[in-house]
Amino acid sequence: MDIAEKLKILADSAKFDAACTSSGVDRAGGYSDGIGNAAACGICHSFASDGRCISLLKILMTNFCLYDCKYCINRRSNDVPRARFTPDEIADLTINFYRRNYIEGLFLSSGIIQSPDYTCEQIIEVLTILRVKYKFGGYIHAKAIPGASPELIEKLGILADRISVNIELPSQKSLDMLAPDKSKNSILLPMGQITKQIQQNSYDIVKYKSAPKFAPAGQSTQMIIGATPDTDFQILRLSEAMYKKYSLKRVFYSAYVPVGDSRFIPAANEKPPLLREHRLYQADWLLRFYGFTAGEILDEKHQDFNPLLDPKCNWAIHHPELFPLEVNRAPYEMLLRVPGIGVKSAQRIVAARRQAKLDYKDLKKLGVVLKRAVYFILCMGKRAEGLIVTETGMMRQLMSASVVKELEDNGYGGEQLSFFDTSPTLEDRVKCLTGEM
Amino acid sequence: MFNRRDVIYSYDGSFEGLMCCVFESFVRKEIPEAIIVGDPLQLSFSDVLEIETDSQKAMRVSRAIPLKISDFTFDTVCKMFLSCVENKDLLILEFLHKGFKYGRNIEHMLADDTVNTVNKAVFHCTHEAHLLKGFVRFSDYNGYLAAVIEPKNKVIPLLASHFTDRFRNENFLIYDKTHRMALIYFSQRTEIAENIDFELPDANAQEEYYRELWKCFYKTIGIKERYNPRCRMNLMPKRFWSNMTEMRDELGITENSANRILQKNERYN
Numbered sequence: 001m002d003i004a005e006k007l008k009i010l011a012d013s014a015k016f017d018a019a020c021t022s023s024g025v026d027r028a029g030g031y032s033d034g035i036g037n038a039a040a041c042g043i044c045h046s047f048a049s050d051g052r053c054i055s056l057l058k059i060l061m062t063n064f065c066l067y068d069c070k071y072c073i074n075r076r077s078n079d080v081p082r083a084r085f086t087p088d089e090i091a092d093l094t095i096n097f098y099r100r101n102y103i104e105g106l107f108l109s110s111g112i113i114q115s116p117d118y119t120c121e122q123i124i125e126v127l128t129i130l131r132v133k134y135k136f137g138g139y140i141h142a143k144a145i146p147g148a149s150p151e152l153i154e155k156l157g158i159l160a161d162r163i164s165v166n167i168e169l170p171s172q173k174s175l176d177m178l179a180p181d182k183s184k185n186s187i188l189l190p191m192g193q194i195t196k197q198i199q200q201n202s203y204d205i206v207k208y209k210s211a212p213k214f215a216p217a218g219q220s221t222q223m224i225i226g227a228t229p230d231t232d233f234q235i236l237r238l239s240e241a242m243y244k245k246y247s248l249k250r251v252f253y254s255a256y257v258p259v260g261d262s263r264f265i266p267a268a269n270e271k272p273p274l275l276r277e278h279r280l281y282q283a284d285w286l287l288r289f290y291g292f293t294a295g296e297i298l299d300e301k302h303q304d305f306n307p308l309l310d311p312k313c314n315w316a317i318h319h320p321e322l323f324p325l326e327v328n329r330a331p332y333e334m335l336l337r338v339p340g341i342g343v344k345s346a347q348r349i350v351a352a353r354r355q356a357k358l359d360y361k362d363l364k365k366l367g368v369v370l371k372r373a374v375y376f377i378l379c380m381g382k383r384a385e386g387l388i389v390t391e392t393g394m395m396r397q398l399m400s401a402s403v404v405k406e407l408e409d410n411g412y413g414g415e416q417l418s419f420f421d422t423s424p425t426l427e428d429r430v431k432c433l434t435g436e437m
Numbered sequence: 438m439f440n441r442r443d444v445i446y447s448y449d450g451s452f453e454g455l456m457c458c459v460f461e462s463f464v465r466k467e468i469p470e471a472i473i474v475g476d477p478l479q480l481s482f483s484d485v486l487e488i489e490t491d492s493q494k495a496m497r498v499s500r501a502i503p504l505k506i507s508d509f510t511f512d513t514v515c516k517m518f519l520s521c522v523e524n525k526d527l528l529i530l531e532f533l534h535k536g537f538k539y540g541r542n543i544e545h546m547l548a549d550d551t552v553n554t555v556n557k558a559v560f561h562c563t564h565e566a567h568l569l570k571g572f573v574r575f576s577d578y579n580g581y582l583a584a585v586i587e588p589k590n591k592v593i594p595l596l597a598s599h600f601t602d603r604f605r606n607e608n609f610l611i612y613d614k615t616h617r618m619a620l621i622y623f624s625q626r627t628e629i630a631e632n633i634d635f636e637l638p639d640a641n642a643q644e645e646y647y648r649e650l651w652k653c654f655y656k657t658i659g660i661k662e663r664y665n666p667r668c669r670m671n672l673m674p675k676r677f678w679s680n681m682t683e684m685r686d687e688l689g690i691t692e693n694s695a696n697r698i699l700q701k702n703e704r705y706n
């Protein structure tokens with residue numbers, strides 16, 4: 001089988017894994033006699049036809065697998081073409097793509113062949129060739145194979161920038177149902193080990209300058225959304241717990257795309273739950289950068305996201321007692337909670353109001369999305385001129401353009417909604433990139 | 438104190454030259470109506486003052502910026518100088534007038550119109566440079582790497598440190614076709630050359646091989662159930678596509694039709 005054919009099969013079977021290189025590791029000049037660096041902010045090299053960022057050569061070493069996870073395209077019982085790269089082939093592709101600036105590095109995962117230990121050793125072999133033979137200083141994200149021995153995971157962590165163990169499904173029950181070969185424990189065990197090692201390593205580095213770095217870009221995980229009946233609240237609480245307990249850098253959510261076997265899960269003709277995935281990412285940002293807790297965003301009585309409103313707007317309209325806020329005085333933490341004000345614009349407000357009192361037109365210059373924010377703020381004690389607060393009016397302004405469009409397409413709203421601006425501005429696009437809202 | 442006067446400054450287009458414009462405007466206690474580069478004879482409606490570039494004067498201004506305002510402001514001015522905004526020269530002058538008046542506080546005067554316009558233009562420029570760190574595509578010519586870009590802003594100086602670090606042991610060239618300038622890194626020495634012409638040579642078989650593999654990867658990695666061309670276009674504007682290996686097929690460009698590429702690209706701007 002030639003390389004192109006293998007690449008097709010092994011990229012196809014890796015495409016559902018989410019990864020992002022924005023990591024917080026800045027590594028100028030990794031090896032003085034080698035090639036490559038790593039940028040803390042992450043660099044997107046291309047965008048695929050589905051709009052997702054491409055920054056890494058994302059492939060499986062092989063899609064042969066001993067296991068039979070029902071949600072997975074590579075499961076043993078699935079009838080798909082199989083292939084396997086040799087470690088040298090992967091290293092050669094990585095270096096040649098990297099030199100042409102196609103990629104930021106490698107994301108390597110694998111089906112399980114022979115045994116978890118054997119599979120892990122093969123991955124280590126690839127990373128060793130890259131780091132030692134080619135002195136490759138670019139970014140490497142490796143999947144820790146569940147069930148591999150702690151010594152091997154340690155080796156992996158020293159070679160890679162980031163390691164991830166996929167939690168896959170949000171509960172033991174779901175795992176039992178869809179991934180009979182995996183248990184929550186076999187997933188959480190390596191996750192815990194990696195967390196410990198990262199912490200231990202940060203002491204070592206202080207003590208001995210030359211201590212090798214263990215997964216300097218930290219640990220991430222991924223969950224599949226919509227293959228099982230778990231609610232949004234359960235998912236979000238699990239993420240919150242994992243961020244706390246395992247100091248994860250990222251939790252990725254992946255809308256389930258049906259891959260055949262429908263005895264257990266949504267049938268092949270069902271659409272992936274993209275809106276739900278989008279809401280989870282929004283809520284995830286609120287957890288990490290906006291000081292929200294999972295319990296504030298959803299609760300026992302409201303287990304699922306409001307499909308019409310993003311989680312922050314939804315929270316704000318349920319807390320009328322806290323608004324409106326005086327922009328010239330409100331503390332930073334509260335500014336962050338206003339719909340239409342993101343991390344950047346909140347920081348700008350705090351800086352700019354030291355120089356002069358801010359008015360509505362000033363806020364616009366600072367990047368505040370006024371059409372949303374006006375319902376929740378005062379400038380120098382005053383409401384925005386001409387603002388009439390009605391519930392439907394407000395709801396319309398708070399809904400995103402795509403939601404409005406969907407309502408329109410389904411016959412709601414009619415002409416009234418047509419004045420919405422649906423073309424995103426540059427700033428919007430950047431926000432889309434950084435996940436701010 | 439500084440009146441806006443019905444006068445136009447013309448200078449040679451260099452950073453030093455612009456600093457001399459700032460110098461003159463302080464001496465003459467005025468803010469010109471416009472600043473233009475090059476031949477002043479074309480205009481006849483207002484007075485045109487030709488500003489001579491004098492490195493002594495330029496030095497006095499550019500030293501004063503970090504000293505009297507801040508390092509951050511100096512950095513902003515340097516980046517603004519690379520901007521594609523039409524009246525960037527006048528904006529820099531106005532910005533510096535405010536800077537010398539308010540000192541370091543200018544950094545936080547985000548609601549001020551000049552500051553806001555400058556910040557937006559600088560963002561546009563640095564953002565384009567950031568995108569290009571990812572979108573630049575090199576081809577290998579027997580060990581030498583070469584790439585062509587067509588940015589709106591003069592991003593080459595902003596790309597230099599990233600690529601010379603990343604490819605510290607390679608020899609490479611990035612050519613900015615819009616501004617006819619290039620970043621050249623040869624035997625570990627960096628040089629920025631202006632007023633040059635360059636065409637990418639035809640690719641050899643090995644180069645074609647890796648291009649095909651990359652296109653194959655690109656096509657495979659998109660999830661067709663999530664097809665979303667609008668989102669892709671927002672994040673990767675079409676004007677970059679013609680210089681990106683994996684996007685040329687979508688534009689209907691075959692590798693040997695360099696002329697058509699040019700025409701297409703113009704339409705997308």
Ligand code: SF4
Pocket residue numbers: 065066067068069072073074075076110111112
């Ligand atoms: S072990 Fe991994 S590759 Fe194998 S079937 Fe399960 S999820 Fe798929």
